[in-house]
Amino acid sequence: MLSVHLICVGKLKEKFYLEACKEYEKRLGGYCKLTLTELPEEKLPQNPTQGQIDQALAKEADAIRAKFPPSASLVALCVEGKLRSSEELAKIMEDWQQSSAKHLVFLIGGSYGLHPSIKQQAWLKLSMSPMTFPHHLARVMLLEQVYRAFKINEGSSYHK
Numbered sequence: 001m002l003s004v005h006l007i008c009v010g011k012l013k014e015k016f017y018l019e020a021c022k023e024y025e026k027r028l029g030g031y032c033k034l035t036l037t038e039l040p041e042e043k044l045p046q047n048p049t050q051g052q053i054d055q056a057l058a059k060e061a062d063a064i065r066a067k068f069p070p071s072a073s074l075v076a077l078c079v080e081g082k083l084r085s086s087e088e089l090a091k092i093m094e095d096w097q098q099s100s101a102k103h104l105v106f107l108i109g110g111s112y113g114l115h116p117s118i119k120q121q122a123w124l125k126l127s128m129s130p131m132t133f134p135h136h137l138a139r140v141m142l143l144e145q146v147y148r149a150f151k152i153n154e155g156s157s158y159h160k
């Protein structure tokens with residue numbers, strides 16, 4: 001079974017996002033071994049300088065790196081990444097499942113995004129839209145798309 005690891009910077013607090021994530025986590029249970037790791041966002045002052053932001057993102061990147069095995073394949077979620085259709089994501093996941101690489105790690109940044117070094121390390125920089133979403137909503141959207149990918153691959157009518 002494919003191990004899907006989701007590493008997110010920032011704590012999910014809103015009940016409606018938590019409930020939506022729980023629902024997709026439950027649904028995904030039948031398709032993959034899902035692990036979700038939440039990392040704390042580095043604290044920044046009200047109006048941080050670019051230097052302070054870079055430093056915080058670098059620390060978050062180190063914390064992220066400590067959470068996945070060296071053999072893992074990384075997909076970094078970022079606005080400027082590559083746009084992929086749901087079918088294309090399904091194909092990526094299918095290829096993955098058939099390959100020997102069994103650890104797929106999705107990364108979602110905090111409110112200031114992901115550090116460039118971790119984006120560079122990623123096998124795929126994936127964009128869900130040229131629009132920017134709150135990281136909490138991005139988590140729900142990604143979980144739904146991963147679930148959709150499994151449904152597409154089994155030929156279910158969930159994906160119309």
Ligand SMILES: C[S@@+](CC[C@H](N)C(=O)[O-])C[C@H]1O[C@@H](n2cnc3c(N)ncnc32)[C@H](O)[C@@H]1O
Nearest residue numbers: 077078108109113127128129131132133135138
């Ligand atoms: C509020 S956004 C960060 C915005 C920051 N200015 C940037 O460009 O990275 C927080 C996180 O949500 C995810 N995210 C938001 N919108 C996204 C999109 N359209 N596609 C992919 N990921 C997105 C990314 O992982 C991002 O690091």
